[in-house]
Amino acid sequence: MNKIKKKPSRLSRANIISISVVTGVIILIGSIALNSFHPVNSDSFVFAPTTNIFLKGVQDSQGSYHYQHAKGGKSTPSTTGTSPPIKVSKGNLVQIHLINEDRNESNNPSKHNLNIDEFNVHIKDLGYFQSESITFLADKTGTFDYYCSIHLDMKGTITVTE
Numbered sequence: 001m002n003k004i005k006k007k008p009s010r011l012s013r014a015n016i017i018s019i020s021v022v023t024g025v026i027i028l029i030g031s032i033a034l035n036s037f038h039p040v041n042s043d044s045f046v047f048a049p050t051t052n053i054f055l056k057g058v059q060d061s062q063g064s065y066h067y068q069h070a071k072g073g074k075s076t077p078s079t080t081g082t083s084p085p086i087k088v089s090k091g092n093l094v095q096i097h098l099i100n101e102d103r104n105e106s107n108n109p110s111k112h113n114l115n116i117d118e119f120n121v122h123i124k125d126l127g128y129f130q131s132e133s134i135t136f137l138a139d140k141t142g143t144f145d146y147y148c149s150i151h152l153d154m155k156g157t158i159t160v161t162e
């Protein structure tokens with residue numbers, strides 16, 4: 001009877017480990033990338049130009065809450081207590097990145113969210129310095145409210161044009 005000789009594996013243990021690490025990283029990056037192409041108001045992936053909107057929730061010296069544009073640590077000055085109007089183009093994937101930069105007060109922990117009902121956008125309640133990103137497809141034109149459900153004055157408009 002012929003003994004079948006076992007072929008020595010060409011992959012060493014170190015190789016196998018590094019291959020699995022690389023594969024894991026690729027899968028992780030891929031799923032993050034794909035997530036940003038999966039809008040909350042669509043059942044499937046959408047590949048379209050992307051618009052990034054960076055917003056932070058703040059409180060002005062008068063104590064009124066509002067949103068402010070924010071990018072790269074800089075914030076665009078906004079009228080006191082006013083949330084900026086946002087303009088995007090129809091067909092774009094819009095990514096809203098919200099960070100809560102409203103400090104906690106002793107008996108009033110900071111909490112803000114963001115909603116655009118028409119596009120199924122609902123960013124959950126964020127505590128101080130928490131952030132969340134959400135992607136939706138701007139699939140209809142018009143002017144819609146974006147708002148915080150906790151603070152009724154904390155709202156602005158988003159306009160989608162052709």
Ligand SMILES: [Cu+2]
Pocket residue numbers: 057065111112113148149150151154
């Ligand atoms: Cu709020």
